[in-house]
Amino acid sequence: MSTRRKRIPETARKVFEGKIFDVYQWDQEMFDGTTSVFERLKRPDTAQVVAVVDGKILIQVEEQPDGTRPFPSIPGGRVDPGEEPLEAAKRELLEETGYAAEDWELWREMDPVGKMEWTVYTFIARGAKKVAEPHLDAGERIAPPQFLSLDAFLALADDESFYSPELVSEMLRMQLDPARKEAFRVLLGI
Amino acid sequence: MSTRRKRIPETARKVFEGKIFDVYQWDQEMFDGTTSVFERLKRPDTAQVVAVVDGKILIQVEEQPDGTRPFPSIPGGRVDPGEEPLEAAKRELLEETGYAAEDWELWREMDPVGKMEWTVYTFIARGAKKVAEPHLDAGERIAPPQFLSLDAFLALADDESFYSPELVSEMLRMQLDPARKEAFRVLLGI
Numbered sequence: 011m012s013t014r015r016k017r018i019p020e021t022a023r024k025v026f027e028g029k030i031f032d033v034y035q036w037d038q039e040m041f042d043g044t045t046s047v048f049e050r051l052k053r054p055d056t057a058q059v060v061a062v063v064d065g066k067i068l069i070q071v072e073e074q075p076d077g078t079r080p081f082p083s084i085p086g087g088r089v090d091p092g093e094e095p096l097e098a099a100k101r102e103l104l105e106e107t108g109y110a111a112e113d114w115e116l117w118r119e120m121d122p123v124g125k126m127e128w129t130v131y132t133f134i135a136r137g138a139k140k141v142a143e144p145h146l147d148a149g150e151r152i153a154p155p156q157f158l159s160l161d162a163f164l165a166l167a168d169d170e171s172f173y174s175p176e177l178v179s180e181m182l183r184m185q186l187d188p189a190r191k192e193a194f195r196v197l198l199g200i
Numbered sequence: 201m202s203t204r205r206k207r208i209p210e211t212a213r214k215v216f217e218g219k220i221f222d223v224y225q226w227d228q229e230m231f232d233g234t235t236s237v238f239e240r241l242k243r244p245d246t247a248q249v250v251a252v253v254d255g256k257i258l259i260q261v262e263e264q265p266d267g268t269r270p271f272p273s274i275p276g277g278r279v280d281p282g283e284e285p286l287e288a289a290k291r292e293l294l295e296e297t298g299y300a301a302e303d304w305e306l307w308r309e310m311d312p313v314g315k316m317e318w319t320v321y322t323f324i325a326r327g328a329k330k331v332a333e334p335h336l337d338a339g340e341r342i343a344p345p346q347f348l349s350l351d352a353f354l355a356l357a358d359d360e361s362f363y364s365p366e367l368v369s370e371m372l373r374m375q376l377d378p379a380r381k382e383a384f385r386v387l388l389g390i
Binding site: 016019025026028029030031033035038039040041042044046047048049051075076078122123124125126148149150151167173175178179182183185186 | 206209215216218219220221223225228229230231232234236237238239241265266268312313314315316338339340341357363365368369372373375376
């Protein structure tokens with residue numbers, strides 16, 4: 011997964027504004043001095059959470075209304091306009107699971123798609139506790155959370171339906187490198 | 201990397217047509233019976249090539265005109281309208297490197313981005329040979345190819361600038377699983 015960050019140039023024109031995706035175009039000078047119209051997308055950032063509950067990692071099984079099969083995921087969703095990524099992470103964890111935590115840390119910040127200005131923030135939430143009932147949108151159907159050991163969580167990288175493609179490479183790297191996995195265990199505080 | 205394939209529904213409206221990206225919207229029935237406008241993108245598919253030359257894998261170092269630093273990649277590019285993915289793979293290999301091969305096989309077919317109809321086809325080209333000089337577009341700057349052993353190729357998964365994010369997870373899985381790596385070696389015919 012590439013983490014290269016390619017920003018839309020300031021001279022770019024917004025040529026379409028969608029529900030999620032905005033499209034920008036600009037005149038790019040090519041290697042031979044000619045110009046060509048380049049295009050890039052922008053979408054709301056995503057905040058997601060690796061929540062630690064009694065030494066285990068919280069995952070959920072989620073459905074979306076367009077008919078895909080249920081899939082395992084970690085809590086998360088779009089960062090709203092004007093919202094900080096950390097606020098969005100706290101809000102999504104609470105809405106989707108009813109859990110809250112005091113001890114937060116940004117773990118990873120990735121731009122997974124080359125031609126799209128889109129950052130996925132992954133936070134660690136240590137010492138998460140249930141404080142409310144979930145409050146789901148009309149477009150969400152989420153089963154009560156499950157709690158996995160670190161090894162079981164890393165094994166989700168082998169589940170093709172696991173819905174955090176941005177994290178899969180990192181989870182595989184931890185399977186390959188015990189020191190990397192141990193550093194993550196320390197970060198989780200388990 | 202998710203390989204889940206989510207097609208744009210037939211009832212969707214094309215609301216924007218860009219240079220690369222088209223935007224579609226449709227009314228999606230939600231879990232509570234209300235409807236909401238859903239949005240998805242479509243872009244030309246990509247064909248890329250793992251070319252085998254005298255028992256080694258061909259890679260190249262590429263620059264793009266928008267100022268990113270040179271990055272290692274395998275040959276590939278957009279599938280043109282009306283073109284088959286295999287034709288595009290053969291064309292891109294020839295244009296970018298001057299190499300051609302007789303013995304082709306589709307290896308992987310992935311849809312790397314959830315909300316985008318975009319398939320990346322990765323082909324194996326066995327017995328590739330140089331038959332011409334490269335013929336580059338004004339938007340391409342590509343150094344002469346280099347030839348890597350299988351192990352050196354798989355190690356590219358650890359290079360953050362490697363420009364085949366769709367392949368990185370698979371390359372890490374081969375590092376984890378000797379049987380998987382051996383099957384790939386057999387597929388490459390080396």
